[in-house]
Amino acid sequence: MDRRSEIASRLDEIKSQLKPGVTLIVVTKTFPASDVQFLYDLGHREFGENRDVEGSAKSKELPADAVWHFQGGIQSNKLKSIVEWSDFIHSLDDVSHAKKISELARAQNKKQRCFIQVNLDQELSAGSERSGIKPESLEEFVEVVGDEAGLEIVGVMGVGPLNQDPAPAFANLQNASHRLQNLIPEARFISGGMSGDFKVAMEFGATHVRLGSSILGTR
Ligand SMILES: *Cc1c(COP(=O)(O)O)cnc(C)c1O
16 A cells, blocks of 8 residues: 555544544654645644654645644744744643743734643652643643733643553543633643543543554654
């Protein structure tokens, strides 16, 4: 099977497993722009990238109505570029980044839509590698960043645990979403779920799933 047909059949199969209304973000990191173009030609518009350089380059190669989601770790010196090409940032977890994004977005006459990334690890050891604010810090974080004029907080994002039952983690994410909506009623998106756990994430209200390998293959 050629690459295009392979992508088409995997995309169809995944789409048939989505709950109604759930937005599929195809994570195209490490895959060539030609794969993104196949997806685009199949009618898909939402793409996820983890790195600024890669996302910036691919976004310039694709037609303007493609929607770009940045979901990687944020480096402050890359923010100007990320705000230029991304429609959504999924990985906001730092107050100074929030202020900088807001400033950059205002200078570009846009509102940057952001998900707040919540760390879903059960045990937050001091050496925890995962990104995201602690769930219990959500209110405090929103209080500080919620009024930034260049930011639009759209919801919460989380990454499920490796090699563990993802259900408690996505239950925590759903709880964080409810608490966020108490503060910002419109911020109802939940970005949760990757290839290995998106069905569980949808059970817990995910509105956006981020899938790479199940559509494009192993990286
Ligand atoms: C790579 C990545 C994904 C996609 O992972 P797959 O297992 O390939 O579906 C989703 N979310 C984030 C944050 C990622 O880094």
